[in-house]
Structures are given as structure tokens and as C-alpha cells.
Amino acid sequence: MNQPSRELTCRALITGLILGAILTPSNIYSGLKIGWSFNMSIIALLVGFAFWQNLAKLLNRPSWTLHESNINQTTASSAASIISGGLVAPIPALTLITGHQLDTLPLMAWVFSVSFLGIWVAWYLRPSLIVESQLRFPEGMATLATMQQIYSHGAEAARRLWVLSSAALLAAGAKLIDSLLWNLPRWAPSAQLERLTFNLEPSLLLLGFGGIIGLRVGLSLLLGAAIAWGLIAPWLLAEGLVRMPAGASGPQFALLIEWLLWPGVSLMVCSTLTALGLRFLRARSAGGPRRMAMRRPALLPALGLGLAAILVIILQMTLFGIHPLMAALSIPLALLLAMVAARVVGATGIPPIGAIGQLSQLGFGAIAPGQVGINLMSANTAGGAAGQCTDLLNDFKVGHAIGATPSRQVIAQCLGILVGSLVGVLAYQLLIPDPQTMLITPEWPAPAVATWKAVAEALTSGLGSISPDIRWAMLAGAMAGVALGIPEGLAPASRLRWLPSSAALGLAFIIPASISLMMAFGALLAWLFAARWGSLAERFVIVTAAGLVAGESLAGIGISLWQLLH
Template sequence: METHSRRLGLDSLTRRDANDSESSQPEFTFAAVSIGLLIGCLLCFTNLYFGLQTGWISMMSLQSALIGFLLSKMLPKPLSPQEIIVVQTTAVATGTMPLAAGFVGILPALGLLSEEKDGTPPIHLSWIAAIGWSCSIAFFGVFLSPPIRKQVIIEEQLAFPSGTATAQLISVLHRLPPPDTSLRRRNGYTEVDTEDISEGTLLNDSLNPEESIDRVEDEREVVTQEGWSDLVYSFLASGAMTLAAYFFPIVFSIPLFGKYLAREWLWSFTPSLSYVGQGIIMGFPTTLSMNLGMLVGWGILSPISKYSGWAPGPVGDMSTGARGWILWVSLAIMCSDSVVSLLPVVYESGMKLLRSSSIQLEDDQNKDHEVETEDRLVPIRWVVNGLLGSVIIGTLLVWMVFGNEGIKPWATLIGFVMGGLLSILGVRALGETDLNPVSGLGKISQLLFAWIQPGNVVANIIAGGVAEAGAQQAGDLMQDLKTGHLIHASPRAQFFGQLIGSLLSIVVSATAYTLYNRAYEIPGPSFPAPTAYVWLSLARLLRDGQLPDYSQVYMVVFAAVFSIIAGVKIFAVRRRASYAKWIPSGVAFAIGFLNTPSFSLARLIGGIVEYLYHTRVAKSGGADIRLIVIASGFVLGEGVISIVSLVLRTFGVGVASCWGCSGGICAGCPA
């Protein structure tokens, strides 16, 4: 019988030999980049589709690695673990551009401008203008990544739970020794070794070593033998339901609580498999927070604002209705949660800066802990030239697209500087908590620009978008660099993948957004783009200071409550308390306000499935990875088939029947 150490290969010599053997193989290959771009384009359409619907997009890093592994099994020579890292990095860079370039928030917000309220008419970018805008902010975060990587991954060794979980998945799929996820915590002159335990951990810590080994082998065999068929069947099931909902809109607008509540109060149910899949990926605690927010926002505050006369318009109206009224409470929750979450990061960064300037650190701390050779790292001259080039070219492109009346070039430069500073905070928050507070960081930039260019709503929105883009890209790419570090992949190969993915996604995102904008009203019934109202509402508030009746009272109360909750959550997370994940997330709670109940209910089903699966099926020896495969198929199925719906809509093919949609129940039906 094999010994435990032999089967796991945990001794340092075995690990080093395995890494050296793998690193001698080509990593930045045509096959890896091609598969990454293919997956990334699918994610790009999917994220744009769901982002315009709900304001929520998924990074899908772990899912990209898993799908890349399955696709590579069809090649004559399957991809190596390091090539899978390139696949994942390229896919994420391609797939997250709809958020980075503001296609789900910034651009729809500019289209909502009013000459009367904002002093400027709506701004609708042409395809070439959208390309120019995307180019202006697409590469800044990519060039920020290498220098930040050295500090947060190599020196501080932050956890980056999702990136670590992806590395664990890849090690399982390729029968590699488990990655070393121990953290070296520095505090003055001391070092403490702590084990990284994240929600994304693939192995069940309650199992003994032999059971863990068997579980790893079981999971790998399941994914190798059944993963492809699980992905295809779940994809087809979700796609078929999406097409059915296009021709029969009632399929996605079931008046579960009666037609009156569906018509007047927007309480309907969307049995979308992709929503269920997203709930599985989010996890039960997040979906629970989202539904608590939905109950408070739509079940309590919405009726209060309506019957008190504070929101006299139709419930779904974002200007005079209850949905627009509770939007302000949602904004207060998001801002307070983000600010409080950033305070420890700001404090620790400041203390670290003071210590480094006033204390001579020990020799061990002054050593370069970099494990990669120079030929595998991104040269510093590339970083410097890239940052300067992206800022200069980006400033010129923003000026060409929006002109002096939109935002002054010097103000755009300040936006890039703010983006760089806020990116550091966002990356550190992501590394420690697995949450990148980009929404809060964008709001901080908006607050600054209310002082720099007062009264200019366009400049306020654009500057916030520039800052958010840098923070979002740098954070998402840092998760991938963490995965690459644990699997010993080349940072330079990942950097190339990021550049190529971002470049292609500029064209894909701009084209897809232009097509959606021609076929649908954005924001509109089918694609309400809720985050666009968040951006515009804050910009208008900073311009004229007007709030809906009595909303400020509830904003202060909820902001105070969630400041306390965020503080308790930070304390629990840092103490690695088991109850930390059950403390409500302020951002997820606020998302429950932003979207109609149908968004949250279906995701709660997915969260419940995830919880039951991991407490009953996986705990008794089932395969965790199989659930990830099925959830990925659900999400991609609707996102990809939505392209078919877009083509049908463009060519004038309408619904087959509006049966059951009487009274305006269905958003996608003209009846």
C-alpha cells in the first residue's frame, strides 16, 4: 500500500522537481490562447447579457479553468497545467470587459442623461466611439498588475481565496501535489504561519488523509469521464429554456404570487436555469443576503414609500416610483459597506508604509522572495512604458470621444491616478476578503470629481468609470496571477494572455453592446441596466443635492446599520470565525434592492442546491467539481443562446404567443 507522503508528493523535493519539469514546457501556446479566447468570448456575451439585466457579472475564473481542461481533452495532446493557467487568464481578461469598460453601467447611464436635469443631452456612443472608449481604459489595469503582484502575492502572500481555489482545482485535475497555501504573516519582526482556509477550498477538511486522497481521485475521475456530458446537457437544457422564453415570454415571468402582485408590485418568478447556476456559483450565504435585501426592499420599503406618497409613480419607475426610491437606500448600503471594508486595508497599508520608512526591517524581510527567473517575469520597462502609454493614449481617446464639454484632459489624467491608487486598495481587499469593492471605489472617485469639476455630470460618471475599470481589472487579474503563482506558471505568459484577451474583448464587447442597443431599449423592460441608475443618481445628487422625500432618513439608518454589520464581518473574517460567512454581505443585500424579486428568488434556489449538495452529497463522498460543471453549463447556456435571441429580434422575429402575459406581466412581450 502506498504511503501518504508518496501518494500526495508533499515533500519539497518532489514539488520542486514537478514544478521544474512543468515550467520547462511551453506555456504561452496557440492552443491555450485560442481556447482561452473562445471561452472568454462566450463569457463576454454572457456577462454583457446578465450585466444589462441585473448589474451582476461573474469573473468565472475557476469555471474557465475547468471548461478549458474539458476542451483540451479533445486535443491530440491535452494542455499542461501551466497552459490551463493561460487559458483561464485569457478567458477572464476577455470575459470581464463588459464591466471594465462600463457597458453594463457607464454607457447606459450616459444614455439616460437629460438636458433639463443634467444640462446635457443623452450620449449614445457609436460603434467606433465605443471602441475608442474601451481602448482608453482596457489596458491600464493590465499594466498595473505586475508591480502589484510582487507586493501582495510574493511579499505579503495574501490569500486570494478564489485564485487559491482555482489552483487547487487544477492540481486535482492534473494530479499535481496540492499547492502550498500557507500564509506567511509579517507583523513587525515576527512571522506567523497560518493555514489558508477559504470557502472555495475543494477538499473537505473534516476528512482524514486517506479519505482526502480518495476524494481527490474520485473528483478527477468524475470530471474526466462525465464532466463533458454534464456540461453539454446542462448547456442545452438552459439554452432550450431560454429559446422557449423568447417565443413564450410567460416562461420567464411566472406570476407565482398572483397576477396583481406581478403586475403592480413586480413580484414574479423567473425559473431561469442560468440564474440557478449563478446562485450555485455565488453560494448559499451570498444568495441568502441577496434575498434578505429583496424582502426588505421590495416587501417592506417599497410599499411604505408607495402608500406614504413618497414615490407616487408606478412601482417600477426609476424616477418617481418605489423602485427609484429604494435605489437610494441601496446606494447608501453599498457605500457604507465598501468604505468600512476598506478602512482596515487603508490602515494596514499606512502602517506598513510608516514602518518601512522608520524601521530597519530584518534581513529576511529585505530579501527578494521572488521565485521566478527574470525571463519569466514582466520587465519593469514594459510596465513603465505600458502605464505611460495607456494613460496618455487613454486621455487622448477620452477627449476625442467626449470632447472638452464632457471631461477635461487634465481631469481624465487625475481619474487615471485615482484609478491606480484605488486599485491598490481594491486588490488588497480582494486578497484578504475575496471581495473587490469596485462599486464603492467608483463612488469614491465620483465624490472627488464632484469637487474637481463641480456640476459636470458627464465628467463625474466618466471619471468614476476610469477609476472602477483600473480597480476591477487589476483585482480580477490578480486572482489569476495568484493561481499562476501556486501552480508555478509564467507571469509573463499570463501577461500576454491578459493583453490579447483585453484587445479582442474590446471589439466583441462594443459589437455586442451596439447590437443589443439596436434591438432593445437600454435601459428598458428586457434590459433595465440597474447599475446605470446608481451611477447617474449619485452624479445628480452631487450636482444638485436633491433626494426623494424622506429617503435621506432611511439612507442614514441603513448606512449606520450596515456599517456596524460590515465591521462585525471584518472582525469575524480576520479571526477566521466559522460564522463569518453567515453575516450578511452589504453589497449582496443592496443588490437585492436594485433588482426585481425574480432576480433573487431563482438564485436562492441555486444557493440552496449548493448548500444541500455540499452538506449532504459532497460530504458523503460526492464530487464537488461536478456541481461546478453543471452550474457553468447553466450560466453559459442562456448567455450564449441569448445571441440567437438577439439575431431573431434584429431580423424582426417576434414572440410566438403572449398567452398569460395580460396586464403587462411579461417584460419581453408587447402585449
């Protein structure tokens, strides 16, 4: 696997930027649909390798090196991870609560600034978490393993790319047929179950995400849907706590979600924060407190960190009218929580971005009660920084293993978030031109938006503004969340598969039951395939699932653009 020293080449950067620009809308689409996104490193790795290796053979050009592959995947993944900058959570939540909607250029600047901050946090954490403590960083190790396989067996990349492309074309074709030619059937067993959102959702994207999340999360979604939409929703209607209009037909998602989101959000927030705290304590005791320290600043990185902090503070003041002291206070909180997220991701591979955001909301809710802008956008600083920090640390893990230059990866990451900010904002505004009427609906459930909005409303308006039955439901959800979060935080990774996923249980309260059913079905199909053909599943299941997700989401973006132009 010895390669020439070519690393930060024009072709590596341009390939990563193009792939990042193509893949970023996919994460925006899926984030608004189901609240989850997909790490794009492996897709970018396969596409870049297959294209340039074949071109090198045809034109007798220099081969595509291992280090160029690393720059390519670093650039593309940083662009696609711009989703953590707030486009599918606090930014639309602010619009839903206040009506305040940023113009295109200010929104691009904001998303870039919080991501830029996270890059420099990762730079200073790299010696501690990558070089010294040797944390595993599972996502980075998965990318590294794929890279080693395709460079050892070049034909493997072509096979995986063919599967990825075929799945993407299939999903895109199905989406185009459903949206432009005729609607695919949305079958429900009965009119009553259809009103409760138990109907067939013909979406290959959902099947693909089911294959990615695995059987544990898929079955947890199924259980959560049965509890929320199969048991609680009929009880709400029977008791008159939610009144359905006479003669109502079709899924009544918008009506029922106004009640169900509160226990669901409480369950998710409390379970995730409980598990996050316990995981952090375990990781800290294993690695030692000294390893969490950030290193003494060198001049250029210190300037980068200082510039990022100043930019975030100024934008909070000018765009959202936040007091300078509150804006400045968001910086140390963001640094601290990004460090926590980095340690948790390094140990478990689970990015706790939602929990980091809600923890920030709780902090600012206590410091500045009743101020929605501070609660959402100052907390957005921590979530955005943590998301980009953990993405770069996964890339640093790959780079450290192959002897890459960290400063060159930082350049690639900065260019990636620049393109991601431009493309991500345009994709968001194209898909959701009117957030107040389009979001938290059957078409766009936007569970992350619902979560941030609910927490902000509870912290700013006070629990007194919420009806007593919902307050009891929130308490029950919180207690269930803590009870589920304790074993999740304490159990070793090998035993987690026997526990229900608290995040998935809570999420099932916030999305239609039809989405949970399809994702659970996708997870079951992937599990059955793996049980029968283990080696093939290891090579092709995730690639196939990624193709289905990318194909349908990119087709959905194209359809939205077509409808806008016509």
C-alpha cells in the first residue's frame, strides 16, 4: 500500500468538492424527512477511486494515491456534514416560533461560522484523542478498512460502485414515477389505521435507512410506533384530549403530533443526556482527565480559532439580536461540549449532536429564560461546532493511520464546509420555501425541528403554558428516558444490541407510523440477508442502502427544482 507522496492535489480537492456538493442535498433531504443523516466518506471514497484509477489506466496518467483518496473523502464528508450547522433543526425551529427567516447570504455565513469553529476544536483535540489515547473512532475505522480493501483489491471498488449506482438509479426512478407520473399506492388495512398514520409509504429511501440503522434501531422504531400511534393516539381520541374533525379522512399526523411530540421529545432528550453523561464519565475514567486538555496554541491555528469565535459572536449579535455577553458565553460552552462529543464519538461512534444541542438549550434557558433567539441560536453554536469537530476527528483517524498531513486535511475540511454551506442553504431553501406551513407535516415530519422547537417553547414560555395532561406525559417520557438511558450508558457495546434504542423509541413519537414501519422493514430485510449471506452482506448491504438513500433524496431535490421552475 505504499503510495507516492501526492496528497493535497487539485484533482483530490476538486473531486471532493464536487462530490460534497452532490451529496450535501441528500443529507438535507433525509434530515428533514426522518431526522437522520448519512456519513458520506465511503461513497466519496468509492466514486473517487473508481473514476481516477480507470482514467489513469485509459490515459496513462499518474495513479490515484491513498493520500489523495483521504483528501477527497475529508472534503466531501465535511461538506455533507454541514447538516449539523442547524439547517434541519434550530434554524427552521426559530422560523416556526418567531417567523424570523434569514436571507440566503446571512444564512450561509451563519452555517459556515459554527462549522468553522468546530474545525479548530478538532485541531487542538487531535494530539490527545488521536495520537495519544488511540480512541477507536468507529466511523473513521470503517472508512479506513474500506480504503485498505479497495487499494488491495482494485476490482472490489468497481463492484461496490456498480451496486451503489444501481441502487441509486432504482430509487431515483421510483421517486420520479411516484411524483411525476402516477402516485404509487399507499395502502392501509383500514380507514381508522390510516387516520393513525399506519399506511404503506412506498419509499426506497426509508428501506435504505432501515438497512443502515440495523435491526436494533429498526425494531425500536416499530415498538415506539406501536406505543405512540397504536396505543396512545387512539386513547387521546377516545378521551377527547385530541378532537378529530367530523368526517376527517387520511392520516391525521398534524393533529396528533401536537400532543405526541412532547412525551417523545422528553424521552429522547432525557435518555440521550443520561447515556451521554455516563458514557463520558466512563471514557474519561478510561483515558484520564489530562487527555481531554487542548494543546498550547500555535500561531496559525490560534488565529483560526480566534477568527471563528469572533465571527460567531458578531453574527449572533447582528443576525439574531443576541446580547454580546450571551453571544460570547456561547463560545466556551461550545468548546466544552464539542470536547465531550469528541470523546463520546471516539469511544462509541455515536455522534450525540442532538443531545449537545438540547444540553446547550437547557443551559441558556437557565441563564436567559424567555429568550427564544438565545435559546436556539446560541445553542446552535455548540451543536454545529460539535458536529464538524467529530467529523474531522474521524478523518484525522484515517489520516493518522496512513501518515497523512493534518494541516492539509484542515485545508480540505475548510473548503468542504464552504461548499457545504453554499449548497446546503440553497437545498434547504429550495425544499422548504415556507417552513411555517411545510414543516412538521406528513410530507416533512422534520423530527429534529420539532424537538428543538418543543424544548425552546418549554424553556421560554414555561411549563405553565402547557396543558396538565401534556405535562404528565412529559414527566412520564422523561422518567422512561432516564430509565432507558442508564443501561445504554453503562452497558458495553457488545450488549447494546439486546437493549431497545431510546432515541428510536422517542423518534417514533414524532414521525408518522408509516415511516417507522418502512424503516423497520428495511432493517429486517438487511438482517435476513446478512443471516443468509454474511460475506456478501458485509460488502454490499451498506453500499446498497446508501445508494437508495442518495438516489431518492437527489431525485426529490430535482423534483422540487422542477416544480419551482414550472
